[in-house]
Amino acid sequence: xxxxxxxxxxxxxxxxxxxxxxxxxxxxxxxxxxxxxxxxxxxxxxxxxxxxxxxxxxxxxxxxxxxxxxxxxxxxxxxxxxxxxxxxxxxxxxxxxxxxxxxxxxxxxxxxxxxxxxxxxxxxxxxxxxxxxxxxxxxxxxxxxxxxxxxxxxxxxxxxxxxxxxxxxxxxxxxxxxxxxxxxxxxxxxxxxxxxxxxxxxxxxxxxxxxxxxxxxxxxxxxxxxxxxxxxxxxxxxxxxxxxxxxxxxxxxxxxxxxxxxxxxxxxxxxxxxxxxxxxxxxxxxxxxxxxxxxxxxxxxxxxx
Amino acid sequence: xxxxxxxxxxxxxxxxxxxxxxxxxxxxxxxxxxxxxxxxxxxxxxxxxxxxxxxxxxxxxxxxxxxxxxxxxxxxxxxxxxxxxxxxxxxxxxxxxxxxxxxxxxxxxxxxxxxxxxxxxxxxxxxxxxxxxxxxxxxxxxxxxxxxxxxxxxxxxxxxxxxxxxxxxxxxxxxxxxxxxxxxxxxxxxxxxxxxxxxxxxxxxxxxxxxxxxxxxxxxxxxxxxxxxxxxxxxxxxxxxxxxxxxxxxxxxxxxxxxxxxxxxxxxxxxxxxxxxxxxxxxxxxxxxxxxxxxxxxxxxxxxxxxxxxxxxxxxx
Numbered sequence: 001x002x003x004x005x006x007x008x009x010x011x012x013x014x015x016x017x018x019x020x021x022x023x024x025x026x027x028x029x030x031x032x033x034x035x036x037x038x039x040x041x042x043x044x045x046x047x048x049x050x051x052x053x054x055x056x057x058x059x060x061x062x063x064x065x066x067x068x069x070x071x072x073x074x075x076x077x078x079x080x081x082x083x084x085x086x087x088x089x090x091x092x093x094x095x096x097x098x099x100x101x102x103x104x105x106x107x108x109x110x111x112x113x114x115x116x117x118x119x120x121x122x123x124x125x126x127x128x129x130x131x132x133x134x135x136x137x138x139x140x141x142x143x144x145x146x147x148x149x150x151x152x153x154x155x156x157x158x159x160x161x162x163x164x165x166x167x168x169x170x171x172x173x174x175x176x177x178x179x180x181x182x183x184x185x186x187x188x189x190x191x192x193x194x195x196x197x198x199x200x201x202x203x204x205x206x207x208x209x210x211x212x213x214x215x216x217x218x219x220x221x222x223x224x225x226x227x228x229x230x231x232x233x234x235x236x237x238x239x240x241x242x243x244x245x246x247x248x249x250x251x252x253x254x255x256x257x258x259x260x261x262x263x264x265x266x267x268x269x270x271x272x273x274x275x276x277x278x279x280x281x282x283x284x285x286x287x288x289x290x291x292x293x294x295x296x297x298x299x300x301x302x303x304x305x
Numbered sequence: 306x307x308x309x310x311x312x313x314x315x316x317x318x319x320x321x322x323x324x325x326x327x328x329x330x331x332x333x334x335x336x337x338x339x340x341x342x343x344x345x346x347x348x349x350x351x352x353x354x355x356x357x358x359x360x361x362x363x364x365x366x367x368x369x370x371x372x373x374x375x376x377x378x379x380x381x382x383x384x385x386x387x388x389x390x391x392x393x394x395x396x397x398x399x400x401x402x403x404x405x406x407x408x409x410x411x412x413x414x415x416x417x418x419x420x421x422x423x424x425x426x427x428x429x430x431x432x433x434x435x436x437x438x439x440x441x442x443x444x445x446x447x448x449x450x451x452x453x454x455x456x457x458x459x460x461x462x463x464x465x466x467x468x469x470x471x472x473x474x475x476x477x478x479x480x481x482x483x484x485x486x487x488x489x490x491x492x493x494x495x496x497x498x499x500x501x502x503x504x505x506x507x508x509x510x511x512x513x514x515x516x517x518x519x520x521x522x523x524x525x526x527x528x529x530x531x532x533x534x535x536x537x538x539x540x541x542x543x544x545x546x547x548x549x550x551x552x553x554x555x556x557x558x559x560x561x562x563x564x565x566x567x568x569x570x571x572x573x574x575x576x577x578x579x580x581x582x583x584x585x586x587x588x589x590x591x592x593x594x595x596x597x598x599x600x601x602x603x604x605x606x607x608x609x610x611x612x613x614x615x616x617x618x619x620x621x622x
Contacts, residue, residue: 036422043415044432047490051435053458054448119344127330128337138344141352143542145550145600147573148593151362151586152355155369175347182344207336236442238553243581254443258557261447269451276444283439291431298434298494299501 058082058274081274089260090248094278101235101252101279104169108234109227111173112181116226117219119176120185121211125197135186141179154243164246169237173230181226184297188222189215225297228290232283253279363591368584380591390592392567393575399481400571401548404488409540411492416499417529430500434493445487446557450474453483474558477568484569487554495540502536503529531616538615542607546600552577572596 056072058081088094122128123135157168176182196218197210205213216223238254245251248259257279260272287294338345363380365373384390415433419426439445453459455472463470473479506528514524530537555563555571563570563578572592580589 033422033424036418037425039418040422040425040429044429047433047436047493050445050448050452050490051439053452054444057451115343115347118340118342122337122340122344126333126337126340128334131337134341134345134348137348141348143546143600143604144352145546145593145596147550147576148359148590148597149352149355151580151590151593152358153351154581155358155586156355158369172347172351174343175351176344177347177351207340211340232438236439236553238443238556239577242556254553257443257447261557261560272447273451276447280439280442280444283442287431287435287438291434292427294438295431295434295497298497 054273054280055277058270058277060270062268062270081270082278084268084271085275085278089256089263092248092251092256094253094256094275096249097251097253097256098278100250101254101282104166104237104241104252105231105234107166107170108173108230111170112176112178112226112230113223115174115176116178116181116185117216117223118211120182120189121207121215123182124186124189125210125215126207138179138182142183150239150243157244163244164250165244166250168244169240173234178230178233181230184226185219185222188219192218221293224290224293228286228294229297232286235283359590359593362587363594365587366585367587367590369586370584373587376587380588381595384588384591384595389567389570389575393563393570393572396481396563396568396570397549397551397572400484400488400551401545403481404485405541405544405548407485408489408492409495409537409544411489412495412540413499413537415492416496416503419496419500420503430497434497437491437494440487440491441551441553443553443557446554449483449487449554450558453479475565477566480558480565480568483558484551484554488548488551495544498540499533499536502533506532534615535617538607538611542604545603545607549573549596549600 052072056074059077059079060074061076061078061080086094088097123131123138153168154163157163162168172178192215196214200210200214235252236254237252238258241252241255242258245255248256251259257272257275260275362373364375364377366376366379367373419429436445451457453473455475457472457474460470460472470476470479473483510528510532511524514528519527550573551571552573555569555574556577559565559569559574561574561578563574573596576589576592576596579585579592
């Protein structure tokens with residue numbers, strides 16, 4: 001930010017490379033940029049260290065993790081931990097846990113997309129009495145600690161005989177219970193020009209037509225962000241499965257990991273960490289593929305509120 | 306964050322013929338509620354209904370098997386003699402009060418750093434954001450526990466610099482710092498929001514201020530802070546509310562017990578243990594309602610005080 005002072009100081013050193021009339025400020029900028037990248041790269045190393053340590057440890061023999069090992073390198077790299085991790089726990093293979101996680105996550109994405117987009121259309125594009133009150137309530141649920149509903153919900157699902165099924169974990173997704181996504185889509189739809197549906201209405205199109213053939217195609221970015229986030233949240237969810245699932249055959253990965261921790265009591269560190277890596281793998285792949293979308297989604301949802 | 310009452314930009318023009326309008330608004334009302342049906346059903350069956358029943362349960366003794374027994378305010382009064390409860394409040398408040406401001410300070414500092422550069426910004430932004438995506442997962446809780454364990458890499462790394470703290474996981478006076486580091490590590494999400502906010506500040510404001518001789522400090526105080534205050538407010542509110550609800554990491558790191566010596570007995574963990582391992586559902590409901598009330602009060606205080614420090618620029622949208 002001290003661009004006013006630097007040109008004078010750095011001017012003499014610059015005469016050698018005066019291919020640019022503005023070269024003094026170019027070098028000042030280079031120094032600044034070098035310092036910036038050094039600081040930023042250092043920070044990146046610190047921030048990414050836990051993730052790198054996790055991946056590195058998964059390839060190390062147990063003796064090297066449990067003991068004092070800060071390094072990310074090992075001379076005994078092996079896939080043994082992954083082989084053990086894939087065996088699973090409690091007589092259930094890790095592949096089964098993967099499938100369970102996938103079923104839950106895909107169910108969550110489908111349910112959320114269907115229910116949130118329809119509800120958001122009502123909030124954003126249809127005028128009806130009570131809309132602003134209901135919208136306010138929807139916003140309020142964004143701030144509501146959901147622990148206040150888990151006990152009665154559990155009691156009801158228990159009486160319906162639905163504990164240890166996926167119904168309690170998925171029904172909320174099909175009923176737009178994640179208000180965050182409704183909100184995100186409402187914000188997105190409000191920014192679409194109103195003339196679009198005005199024109200369609202004059203042509204005699206009803207709300208169903210307008211929603212299906214005008215809104216949905218235009219909402220693609222919002223639908224993609226919603227899919228990504230609802231997938232990842234479902235994939236990482238721990239409390240829901242912990243409350244409702246009892247048989248290991250139905251466990252998603254986070255619960256399987258807990259079982260692994262409980263049963264091996266840290267005796268097989270390597271396999272435990274390898275399984276943690278496997279559990280995060282889809283999230284990491286998602287992130288690498290969609291990082292622009294994810295980060296962009298976060299930066300816009302926060303501000304458009 | 307601030308839901309504006311202007312829900313739609315379409316305003317019914319006064320010149321529209323009255324009968325057609327009312328016919329259309331009747332059809333719109335029907336369509337509106339039809340489209341809203343999934344959310345409305347969920348709102349009633351999964352939020353409002355359960356909230357009312359947990360309010361009722363909070364005045365009862367209920368173990369899931371015998372019918373609930375009305376005991377009035379007993380759950381709420383015994384809470385404050387329950388040492389474990391008081392401990393869970395202490396742990397959670399400590400975590401919120403220290404963890405959240407530190408996380409936001411880190412987020413703001415890094416956002417300002419990144420905002421000053423052009424090249425590589427996208428890369429760093431993504432790299433710093435990554436922990437936010439995985440930080441609350443069971444996998445990371447396991448890794449954290451391993452990293453901060455006795456003679457784990459963190460301990461080892463510190464002793465290299467001559468700092469010998471012993472393990473963190475088994476040491477009641479160090480566990481809180483470990484959890485605070487875990488939340489600060491996830492500074493990326495608020496950072497991304499800050500960065501977007503910083504980009505919205507018009508550059509000519511800074512240029513004009515520089516022209517008038519304002520240094521970097523004055524520019525931050527007089528331009529960055531007020532222009533960014535709505536974003537700071539949003540992040541502060543959301544992060545505070547989320548911090549109260551930390552669960553998975555606490556459960557995994559303490560083996561679902563809140564140890565050692567109750568130092569990781571977070572509020573939601575204790576609520577879970579009371580409800581689903583002691584089956585004291587009435588008591589747990591009272592705890593849940595207390596949390597709702599506290600979060601509600603905090604939100605209210607935030608909004609009330611925001612008038613004095615949150616600056617909304619001219620356009621009243």
